[in-house]
Amino acid sequence: MLRIGITALFVAIACGVIALAFRAGAETSWGGLWLNLGTEIIGIALTVAIVEWLFERRRLQDEARKMAWRVLHELDHAVWVWQGGHREFDLSELLALLALADDSDPVPDFTQNLLMHLGSKSQDTLRHEPDVPRAKPQLERALSSLAPLARIRDNQNLLPGSQISAHLREAAHDLAGALKIHVPDTLPSMAALRDTDAQKQEWRHFGKVLGA
Numbered sequence: 001m002l003r004i005g006i007t008a009l010f011v012a013i014a015c016g017v018i019a020l021a022f023r024a025g026a027e028t029s030w031g032g033l034w035l036n037l038g039t040e041i042i043g044i045a046l047t048v049a050i051v052e053w054l055f056e057r058r059r060l061q062d063e064a065r066k067m068a069w070r071v072l073h074e075l076d077h078a079v080w081v082w083q084g085g086h087r088e089f090d091l092s093e094l095l096a097l098l099a100l101a102d103d104s105d106p107v108p109d110f111t112q113n114l115l116m117h118l119g120s121k122s123q124d125t126l127r128h129e130p131d132v133p134r135a136k137p138q139l140e141r142a143l144s145s146l147a148p149l150a151r152i153r154d155n156q157n158l159l160p161g162s163q164i165s166a167h168l169r170e171a172a173h174d175l176a177g178a179l180k181i182h183v184p185d186t187l188p189s190m191a192a193l194r195d196t197d198a199q200k201q202e203w204r205h206f207g208k209v210l211g212a
Contacts, residue, residue: 101165119149
């Protein structure tokens with residue numbers, strides 16, 4: 001904002017100086033001097049404006065990249081609690097687990113809360129910080145895919161596991177694109193490591209089975 005104010009100030013000064021030049025007569029020595037000074041000031045103002053735009057663009061790109069990583073890791077954590085697998089982040093394993101998810105997978109309250117939190121944060125970001133995701137369209141699309149998870153319990157029936165998986169999978173693909181992470185053509189087999197049992201989800205989330 002400071003640079004924008006400085007640019008506006010330079011433009012205002014330049015306009016005033018050029019007005020003085022024409023009042024004095026552009027063909028006179030004083031008028032020519034004022035005219036040259038005015039055009040020089042406009043050149044400075046344009047330079048400041050371009051530098052400001054480049055700085056702001058770079059800042060938004062950096063913020064968008066940090067946000068994409070943060071959202072992807074939060075998504076990966078929610079999927080790990082829900083579906084199991086290795087705890088360390090691996091995009092191919094994440095996508096493989098989501099491809100196996102279906103309507104029979106239980107979604108306990110605490111897992112619902114993780115997914116709702118992911119959706120609510122995405123919704124709030126799109127509403128209150130639109131400039132950052134807009135800097136990377138794939139990040140904006142990912143947040144739009146996750147936003148419906150905020151309403152996972154709005155209806156009498158819980159959102160089916162296949163629909164939850166579809167939202168997460170779309171978001172994961174877009175986040176990978178925003179971060180330039182290669183999406184493998186072939187996904188690993190995760191059937192042996194996948195465990196959606198409600199108690200196992202509880203153990204992964206809390207570190208223990210409550211009441212045990």
